[in-house]
Amino acid sequence: MTGPRQLDGSRRLEDFLAFSAEATAFTVFELRGTGQSQAYLNTCDGIVGTEVTDCLLDRYDAARSAVVASESTLPELLRRDILSDPQLGPVARNIAKMWFVGVWYELPRAWTEAFGAREGNATFVVSTQSYTEGLLWPAIGANPPGAKAPGFGSWAHPPRIPVFP
Amino acid sequence: MSEHRSDERANGIDDAQHDVVVVGAGIAGSLVAKRLTQAGFSVLVLEAGPATAAAFDDYSNHVQAFYAATSKGPESAWPPAAGVPQPDTADIRTGDGYFVQAGPLPYGSTYTRLQGGSTLHWLGVSLRMLPEDFQLQSSYGVGRDWPLDYWALEPFYGEAEHEIGVAADVVDQTHLGLEFAPGYDYPMHRIPPSYSDRLLAAAVDGMTVNLGEDQLALKVRNYPAARNSMPRGDYRPVGAVDQRRAGQGDGHGLARDLGQRCAGNTACTPICPIQAKYNAGKTLAQADGRTLQVVAQAVASKIQLDPVTGEVRGIEYQRYDDPASARHTVHVARGRVYVLAAHAIENAKLMLASGLGSASGMLGRNLMDHPSIYGWGLASHPVGPYRGPLSTSGIDDLRGGPFRARHAALRVDVGNDGWRAPTGAPDSTVTDAVANRGLFGTALREHLRSTLSRHVRFSLNVEQLPSRSNRVSIDPRYVDLLGNPRPVINYDIDEYTLAGMAAAKRVYQEVFRRAGIKDCTDPEQGVWFPSVAYQGDTLHYHGMGHFAGTHVMGNDPAQSVVDTDQRCWEHRNLFLVGSGSFPTMGTSNPTLTLAALALRTARHLAKELST
Ligand SMILES: Cc1cc2nc3c(=O)[nH]c(=O)nc-3n(C[C@H](O)[C@H](O)[C@H](O)COP(=O)(O)OP(=O)(O)OC[C@H]3O[C@@H](n4cnc5c(N)ncnc54)[C@H](O)[C@@H]3O)c2cc1C
Ligand code: SF4
Numbered sequence: 001m002t003g004p005r006q007l008d009g010s011r012r013l014e015d016f017l018a019f020s021a022e023a024t025a026f027t028v029f030e031l032r033g034t035g036q037s038q039a040y041l042n043t044c045d046g047i048v049g050t051e052v053t054d055c056l057l058d059r060y061d062a063a064r065s066a067v068v069a070s071e072s073t074l075p076e077l078l079r080r081d082i083l084s085d086p087q088l089g090p091v092a093r094n095i096a097k098m099w100f101v102g103v104w105y106e107l108p109r110a111w112t113e114a115f116g117a118r119e120g121n122a123t124f125v126v127s128t129q130s131y132t133e134g135l136l137w138p139a140i141g142a143n144p145p146g147a148k149a150p151g152f153g154s155w156a157h158p159p160r161i162p163v164f165p
Numbered sequence: 166m167s168e169h170r171s172d173e174r175a176n177g178i179d180d181a182q183h184d185v186v187v188v189g190a191g192i193a194g195s196l197v198a199k200r201l202t203q204a205g206f207s208v209l210v211l212e213a214g215p216a217t218a219a220a221f222d223d224y225s226n227h228v229q230a231f232y233a234a235t236s237k238g239p240e241s242a243w244p245p246a247a248g249v250p251q252p253d254t255a256d257i258r259t260g261d262g263y264f265v266q267a268g269p270l271p272y273g274s275t276y277t278r279l280q281g282g283s284t285l286h287w288l289g290v291s292l293r294m295l296p297e298d299f300q301l302q303s304s305y306g307v308g309r310d311w312p313l314d315y316w317a318l319e320p321f322y323g324e325a326e327h328e329i330g331v332a333a334d335v336v337d338q339t340h341l342g343l344e345f346a347p348g349y350d351y352p353m354h355r356i357p358p359s360y361s362d363r364l365l366a367a368a369v370d371g372m373t374v375n376l377g378e379d380q381l382a383l384k385v386r387n388y389p390a391a392r393n394s395m396p397r398g399d400y401r402p403v404g405a406v407d408q409r410r411a412g413q414g415d416g417h418g419l420a421r422d423l424g425q426r427c428a429g430n431t432a433c434t435p436i437c438p439i440q441a442k443y444n445a446g447k448t449l450a451q452a453d454g455r456t457l458q459v460v461a462q463a464v465a466s467k468i469q470l471d472p473v474t475g476e477v478r479g480i481e482y483q484r485y486d487d488p489a490s491a492r493h494t495v496h497v498a499r500g501r502v503y504v505l506a507a508h509a510i511e512n513a514k515l516m517l518a519s520g521l522g523s524a525s526g527m528l529g530r531n532l533m534d535h536p537s538i539y540g541w542g543l544a545s546h547p548v549g550p551y552r553g554p555l556s557t558s559g560i561d562d563l564r565g566g567p568f569r570a571r572h573a574a575l576r577v578d579v580g581n582d583g584w585r586a587p588t589g590a591p592d593s594t595v596t597d598a599v600a601n602r603g604l605f606g607t608a609l610r611e612h613l614r615s616t617l618s619r620h621v622r623f624s625l626n627v628e629q630l631p632s633r634s635n636r637v638s639i640d641p642r643y644v645d646l647l648g649n650p651r652p653v654i655n656y657d658i659d660e661y662t663l664a665g666m667a668a669a670k671r672v673y674q675e676v677f678r679r680a681g682i683k684d685c686t687d688p689e690q691g692v693w694f695p696s697v698a699y700q701g702d703t704l705h706y707h708g709m710g711h712f713a714g715t716h717v718m719g720n721d722p723a724q725s726v727v728d729t730d731q732r733c734w735e736h737r738n739l740f741l742v743g744s745g746s747f748p749t750m751g752t753s754n755p756t757l758t759l760a761a762l763a764l765r766t767a768r769h770l771a772k773e774l775s776t
Binding site for chain 1: 228234357360426436551592605611
């Protein structure tokens, strides 16, 4: 199942975005609009390796197909097949955190003990843009500190927090 | 001539003589340099750190450094040069930073050693001291009296507010005996209070709290802020500084198209990206360039005395080219008068390292801060935190009153920055939700929306009195890369202040209750801060960056280091400016007051130098 994905970079990115939309409750359009998709996928690949990322995307693909015929919702399937998986769960959670904060968080010790230490697995800001593109800020109707200033006096008004499905 | 040459061999390369040598290009030094160059005197400013905040493209690199930092603490945008170390908030816990923390308690504050100084990362709260703050001993029998009263400083407060560019309305500020010169108002209208300030005010204005026997009514008030707002009259807000290095750019003093209004970047500490917030580079850029010489990367290391007259005859400094290296050459700066403006700690340290100023036994002592308590909670409805300046309002009613005979006064800073400072939110809210609450996708986003939007934070800043045993000293065992002493800090918090801190805790709990804010304060779960036991309770405190008292001002040379002009009693052509001169600090953030004192000293010097 992993073969074709590795050959097709754009398909891989699409799947990563679709999974990320599930992880963050932002739309694929909003995610793409941050300009960070490729950087986050690369970060994930660079640290856990493409095989682990592919495995996560495959599970996601499978869950997406299975949901049609299943009693369960997609979030339920993801919880069962990805988030509860000792190897994929922490990676999936890191992807969600990365989108919200722009930071790759060091994987838990239990993970590296079970699946091997990974080079570069420390907590770091992916890039200066990833910081300012953190989804945390639009999620609460705010701006990242030090960027995207909303203008003089804007803070005197109630926040405009976008609704989401 | 021969004397000159022997000097050169013994003490380094001699500079040309100036009228005034200023050590430190922070706010105090820059104000002195601006005033005295404008009066036609030649001024040499020695600045220990690099001048990377002076040109806007370099300044922007500091913004990028902040973006890239995993821990976005107050110093994250301002890494120091190798030979010019500075205290860092992260070192307080480990105790192995620039400060040698000699206890019993850790001193919790920091400063910045780059050109521009600590105003690069200050918040900009610019309250005047209360009239009663100047007479604490005669009014309440505690602390020391100032040798000046409020009215001696009042005109200079007005001047300082215009130099800095302070936004406020006098009508909001006349309370607790604070009076302004007739017809005076601040150069800019007040910064609009935040949405959460307005909600809080609606809930708590008029409520009373008891401090001892005093019953005090509370009101949420806008504070005077050193950030650009709508100008009053013909005042022109000063925006970003853009002094290019020689041969680069157009050499324009000030960028005229950026930073004229605060735009709500919510990063005042550590760095305002557009410089709507005041920093000392603005003042230095306004000095008269024809008689000003600024030498950055020049660390004053020793004050030389004339053995006969006892006057200062030069300041040795270490000039380095590469901020990453300790390689340097030694030079001597010469002037008619010398002004130390290197910060309360560094001024005292330089004196101690030069073996000066010891007659009164007061040098380095009486070190103060505003040990502060955080309270954080969840409002019942969204209040829109994480927006606007880090704070726009406070509660000032507990800054003065008869209760000060028994315990310290306090001021409440009402945050707009949610739980960032005490817990590392909102980032930590994300990691907590994902790791500890198992949230993902829609549930995660919903959790962030519903909790973060209700975050409320108070910081309660408590007065501290001067004490001889709280001090900075030096010890030959502890030196930095250039061989200069590191500050050894002895620090404790006495009963008077501890009782004020305990009262502060009660106050925020009462205010939260009244406003329907659920108290979530849990220092064990938050960012680490030092703590102190008091009456069965543990009080966690953070420093405010408000250093004071280390070269105390007074009328009696036996009890003070400088006189009311901030002139050193022992060496009459030497001046020490800054909050080190404060006998007491009250509850106001010190910079406006130290700026007023610096302007007063500059006026005195202009007169003296022309005779
Ligand atoms: C996080 C934080 C927030 C703050 N917020 C506020 C606030 O809201 N309101 C307020 O009033 N105050 C605030 N302060 C305090 C304020 O920053 C200081 O009171 C003020 O900057 C001190 O001015 P200064 O000119 O005396 O010293 P500094 O601003 O520290 O300037 C000293 C200068 O001297 C240079 N220097 C040091 N040693 C040497 C040497 N040996 N040779 C040559 N040069 C040297 C330094 O590099 C620096 O440029 C805050 C401080 C911090 C840390
Ligand atoms: S809120 Fe933003 S623009 Fe305003 S002073 Fe602070 S950092 Fe500067």
